[in-house]
Amino acid sequence: MQTESHNISGTQPLRIAIAGLGTVGAGVVRLLETNRDILTARAGRPIEVVAVSARDRSKDRGVDLSGVDWADDMIDLARRDDVDVILELVGGSDGPALALSRAALGSGKGLVTANKAMIAHHGLALAEQAESAGAALKFEAAVAGGIPVVKALREGTSANALARIYGILNGTCNYILSEMEATAADFAETLVDAQRLGYAEADPTFDIEGIDAAHKLAILAAIGFGARVDFDAVKVTGITQVRSADIAQADALGFVIRLIAQCDVEQVADGSASLLQRVRPSLVAKDHPLASVDGPTNAVVAEGNFSGRLLFQGAGAGDGPTASAVVADIIDIARDEVGAPFSIPMKQLKALPPTEPGHRMERTYLRFTVADRPGVLAEITAAMRDGDVSIESLIQQGRANHGDEVLVAMVTHEGPERNVARALDLLEGSESLTAPPLVLPILPS
Ligand SMILES: NC(=O)c1ccc[n+]([C@@H]2O[C@H](COP(=O)([O-])OP(=O)(O)OC[C@H]3O[C@@H](n4cnc5c(N)ncnc54)[C@H](OP(=O)(O)O)[C@@H]3O)[C@@H](O)[C@H]2O)c1
Numbered sequence: 001m002q003t004e005s006h007n008i009s010g011t012q013p014l015r016i017a018i019a020g021l022g023t024v025g026a027g028v029v030r031l032l033e034t035n036r037d038i039l040t041a042r043a044g045r046p047i048e049v050v051a052v053s054a055r056d057r058s059k060d061r062g063v064d065l066s067g068v069d070w071a072d073d074m075i076d077l078a079r080r081d082d083v084d085v086i087l088e089l090v091g092g093s094d095g096p097a098l099a100l101s102r103a104a105l106g107s108g109k110g111l112v113t114a115n116k117a118m119i120a121h122h123g124l125a126l127a128e129q130a131e132s133a134g135a136a137l138k139f140e141a142a143v144a145g146g147i148p149v150v151k152a153l154r155e156g157t158s159a160n161a162l163a164r165i166y167g168i169l170n171g172t173c174n175y176i177l178s179e180m181e182a183t184a185a186d187f188a189e190t191l192v193d194a195q196r197l198g199y200a201e202a203d204p205t206f207d208i209e210g211i212d213a214a215h216k217l218a219i220l221a222a223i224g225f226g227a228r229v230d231f232d233a234v235k236v237t238g239i240t241q242v243r244s245a246d247i248a249q250a251d252a253l254g255f256v257i258r259l260i261a262q263c264d265v266e267q268v269a270d271g272s273a274s275l276l277q278r279v280r281p282s283l284v285a286k287d288h289p290l291a292s293v294d295g296p297t298n299a300v301v302a303e304g305n306f307s308g309r310l311l312f313q314g315a316g317a318g319d320g321p322t323a324s325a326v327v328a329d330i331i332d333i334a335r336d337e338v339g340a341p342f343s344i345p346m347k348q349l350k351a352l353p354p355t356e357p358g359h360r361m362e363r364t365y366l367r368f369t370v371a372d373r374p375g376v377l378a379e380i381t382a383a384m385r386d387g388d389v390s391i392e393s394l395i396q397q398g399r400a401n402h403g404d405e406v407l408v409a410m411v412t413h414e415g416p417e418r419n420v421a422r423a424l425d426l427l428e429g430s431e432s433l434t435a436p437p438l439v440l441p442i443l444p445s
Contacts, residue, residue, distance in 0.1 A: 011044065011045040011046070012045060013045055013046040013047065013048040014043065014045055014046070014047050014048070014084050014085060014330065014333065014334040015048050015050045015082055015083050015084045015085070016047060016048065016049055016050065016083065016084065016085045016086070016087060016330065017049070017050055017051040017052065017053075017071075017077040017080065017083040017085075017086050017087070018049060018051075018052045018053070018086075018087045018089060019052070019053045019054070019074040019077055019086065019087065019088055019089060019090050019096075019097075019100050020053075020054060020087075020088065020089030020090035020091065021052055021053075021054040021059075021061045021063075021065075021089075022054070022089070022091075023318075023319045023322070024089045024114050024141065024319060024322045024323060024326065025052075025054070025061075025087070025089040026061045026062060026063050026319065027318075027319030027320055027322060027323035028087065028089065028323045028326050028327060029049065029052075029061070029063040029064075029065070030062075030063050030319070030323065031320070031323040031324065031327050032047060032049060032327065033063065033064065035327075039327065039331065042331055043330070043331045043334035043335060044334060044335055045334055047327075047330055047331075047334060049065075049068050050068065050069060050080070050082055050083055051068060051069035051070070051071055051077055051080060051083065052065060052068055052069070052070060052071070053070065053071040053072070053073070053074035053076070053077055057070055057072070074090070074096060074100050075096075075099060075100055075103050077100065077104075078100060078103035078104045078106070078107050078109060079103070079107070083109060084109060084110060084333075085109060085110035085111070085112060085136070085330060085333055086100065086101075086104035086109050086110070086111050086112070087112045087113070087326060087330075088100055088101050088104070088111060088112070088113040088114075088115060088118075089113070089114055089115075089326070090115070091114075091115055091117070092115070092117065092118070093115075093117035093118050093120070093121045093122070094118075094121070094122075097113075097115055097118050098118055098122055101113060101115075101118065101122075101126055102126070102129065104135075105126060105129040105130050105133055105135050105137065106129065106133070108133045108134070108135050109135060110135055110136035110137075110138070110333045110338075111126070111130065111135065111136065111137050111138070112136075112138045112139070112141075112326055112329045112330055112333070113137075113138075113139050113141075113142065114139070114141035114142055114322055114325070114326055115139070115142060116139075116142040116143060116212065116215040116216050116219060117206075117212075117215050119139050119142050119215075119219055119229070120214070120215035120216075120218045120219060120229060120231040121231060123139075123219065123222070123229045123341070123342070124228055124229050124346070124349075126341075127340075127341040127342060127346055128346050130341060131340070131341075131345065131346050136332075136333045136338040137341040138329035138332065138333065138338075138341070139219070139329070139341070140325040140326070140328055140329050141322045141323075141325035141326045141329070142215075142216065142219060143169070143216040143219050143220055144167075144169060144216065144298040144300055144312070144314070144316050145171075145298060145314070145315055145316040145317045145318065145321045145322045145325065146314050146315045146316070146318070146320070146321025146322060146324050146325055147298055147299075147300065147312045147313065147314040147315075147316065147321075147325075148312075148325065148328060149220065149300045149302075149312050150219070150220075150223060151328070152302070152310070152312055153165070153220065153223045153224045153302060153343070154223055154339065154343045156310075157224075157302055157304050157307055157310065158343070159304075159306060159307075160304030160305050160306050160307050161304070161305045162224045162225065162264075162302055162303060162304055162305075163264065163303040163304070163305065164262065164263065164264035164302075164303050165220050165221065165224045165262070165263050165264070165300065165301070165302050165303075166260055166261060166262035166263070166300075166301050166443075167260070167261060167290065167298065167299050167300035167301050167312075168258055168259065168260065168261075168290060168293050168297070168298055168299045168300075168316075169212075169213040169216040169217060169259075169261045169279075169298055169300070169316070170207055170210070170212050170213040170216075170259055170261075170298075170316070171199065171295075171296030171297065171298055171315075171316040171317050172194060172199055172200045172201075172204060172207035172208065172212075172296070173207060173208060173210070173213070173238075173239050173259040174258065174259065174293065174294070174295065174296060174297060174298070174316075175194050175199040175200075175295050175296045176190045176191060176194050176199075176200070176208070176239065177239060177242065177247070177256075177257050177258055177259065177281070178256075178294040178295055179193065179194070180242070180244055180247050181247050181251070181256060181257070184244050184247075184248065185244060186243060186244045187239070187240060187242060187243065187244075191204060191208065199296050208238050208239055208240055209236070209238035209240070210236040210237060210238040210239070210259060210261075210279040210280075211236060211238075213236075213259060213261045213279045214231065214234040214236045214261070214277075214279050215231065216261065217234055217261040217262075217263055217277055217278075217279060218230060218231040218233075218234055218277060220261075220263065220300070221263040221275060221277050222342045222349065223342050223343045224263070224302065225263070225264075225265045225275060225350075225352070226342075226343065226344050226348065226349055226350055227265070227275050227349060227350050227351075227352045228349045228350065228351045228352070229342070230275065230277070230351075230352070230354070233275065233277055233354040234277040234278060234279060235277070235278040235279070235280075235354075236278070236279045236280075237278075237279065237280045237281065238259075238279075238281075239259050239281050241281075241436075241438050242257055242281050242438070242440075243367075243407075243438075245367075245397060245407050245409075246365075246367055246409070246438060246440070249365075249367070249395060249397065249409045250283050250365065252395075253283075253365075253393070253411060254285060254286055255283035255284055255285055255286065255291075255365075255442065256283075256284050256286060256291045257281055257282070257283060257284070257440065258281070258282060258284050258290060258291070258293070258443075259279065259280070259281050259282075260279070260280060260281070260282040260284070260290070260443055261278070261279045262276070262277075262278055262279075262280075263275065263276060263277045263278075264276050265352065266355045273350070273352055274352055274353050274354060274355040274356075275352035275353070275354060275355060276354070276355035276357055276360075277354070278357075280440070280441055281440055282440055282441045282442065282443045283365050283440055283441070283442040283443065284443045285442075285443070285445055287445075288443065288445055289301070289311050290443070293313060296315070296316060296317065296318075297313060297314065297315065297316060298313070298314065298315070298316030298317075299311060299312065299313040299314075300312045300313075357417050358416060358417055358418030358421070359416050359417070359418065360416065360417050361414050361415065361416060361417075362414060362415070362416075362417050362420075362441050362442070363392070363411065363412055363413065363414050363441070363442040364389075364411070364412045364417075364420050364439060364440065364441055364442065365409065365410070365411050365438075365439075365440040365441075365442060366409065366410050366411075366412065366420070366437055366438070366439055366440075367407060367408070367409045367437060367438040367440075368380055368407070368408045368409075368433060368437045369405050369406075369407055369433065369434050369435040369437075370405065370406055370407075370408055370432050370433055370434060371404065371405065371406075371431070371432050371433075371434055372404050372405060372406045373432075375432075376406075376408075376432040377394075377396065377408065379427070379430060379432050380408060380427065380432070381394070383423045383424075383426040383427045384410075384412075384423045386422075386423065386426055387419050387420065387421075387422040387423025387424075387425075387426060388415070388419045388422070388423075389412050389415055389419045389420055389422075389423045390412060390413040390415060391410050391411075391412055391413070392410075392411045392412055392413045393410065393411050394408070394409075394410040395408070395409045395410065396408050397409060405434050405435075411442070420439060424437060424439070
């Protein structure tokens with residue numbers, strides 16, 4: 001038997017510069033060092049770190065950067081003639097990350113980034129710049145960390161028309177929700193715990209309000225449906241209103257609660273189409289594959305018309321998984337396997353208007369916090385009747401926090417979303433409701 005030999009001596013190395021040496025940047029340096037031989041063989045040439053930049057030169061990064069140039073100003077990385085590819089691992093939708101990315105593509109260099117916020121907001125402009133410069137723009141690590149879902153949608157499922165893409169795209173929210181489920185602790189308490197363990201940032205707003213998941217969803221929607229990235233059209237609800245009582249109720253009904261990001265394209269009879277993108281805490285049946293996705297894990301489901309349902313699951317963050325995705329992009333560039341950033345040429349990306357989902361059929365979980373007095377339940381059920389919402393089950397729970405409030409939860413039969421909205425409008429201003437109702441969709445199986 002002959003063994004394959006990789007003759008790469010004499011081959012030009014791919015020269016990279018890294019901006020940002022935090023969790024991801026240092027992870028990339030570590031991976032390049034640890035897997036050097038594997039990478040050289042798979043890339044067909046050595047990958048060499050030429051220069052790096054971060055804020056604090058004196059900080060110990062736990063990696064060997066001897067022999068690597070340091071740039072105080074990261075834009076200088078884009079000005080170097082001895083660099084082929086820039087890694088933008090700084091973060092932030094604008095500011096230095098965007099300035100560096102523009103400079104890198106402007107000088108014809110390849111750009112690899114893990115920055116979902118920047119790609120969600122400026123991905124189209126950067127892709128246009130990359131296309132006209134003939135440069136690579138790659139962002140596998142921007143969505144779902146170590147899960148190669150960008151590649152899966154660009155390449156693996158490219159023969160399919162996708163019916164929908166949905167999943168769990170934020171590890172912080174998934175950790176919090178699955179911990180609330182395991183411990184019966186409330187949201188605020190679990191968030192503090194998540195921060196202590198490093199699963200949530202000191203300022204957790206982007207995660208718990210669903211914005212981070214929305215960034216990733218906007219990117220997946222563009223790739224999966226050949227649409228222009230439209231982050232502003234994502235309808236987002238975070239997890240801050242979910243109480244442990246909702247999780248207990250969902251459990252009793254056979255569900256768990258997960259933050260689900262979902263997108264699909266709706267074709268209209270006149271030949272036009274619209275794009276639905278939304279992020280919502282949702283009830284997920286316990287026998288659905290996403291129900292067993294616990295802790296900081298991410299998972300993405302893509303439903304192709306020939307492939308059927310595909311599930312991609314793995315670590316959505318962390319130095320190792322994210323570095324794995326970044327370096328896979330570098331290998332593609334080293335092999336000249338680049339392709340269009342959003343899977344098809346920029347001019348062919350469709351500008352799809354957002355779907356108005358009022359007519360969509362859905363089962364819904366509703367939770368009301370109400371005053372503990374006679375007639376309240378009758379008022380709520382009357383509003384449901386007048387809104388043409390059919391109640392499948394109704395549960396009056398025990399007292400809420402303060403003794404004079406009661407939680408009432410119900411699950412509706414499938415019906416148009418607008419009917420639930422209409423019923424809730426009828427309850428607007430009611431003195432029986434002591435807090436805004438919580439409305440959670442039930443994910444279809
Ligand atoms: N962490 C993850 O698991 C993960 C997963 C997927 C995607 N991402 C994305 O990857 C990117 C980096 O995330 P991270 O977690 O590695 O962040 P991080 O640990 O905070 O690291 C950020 C790095 O950027 C440097 N930096 C920040 N502002 C700078 C400036 N103005 N000039 C020069 N350097 C600057 C910092 O320098 P100093 O170290 O000197 O302060 C640090 O090295 C973000 O876009 C993030 O969304 C992260």
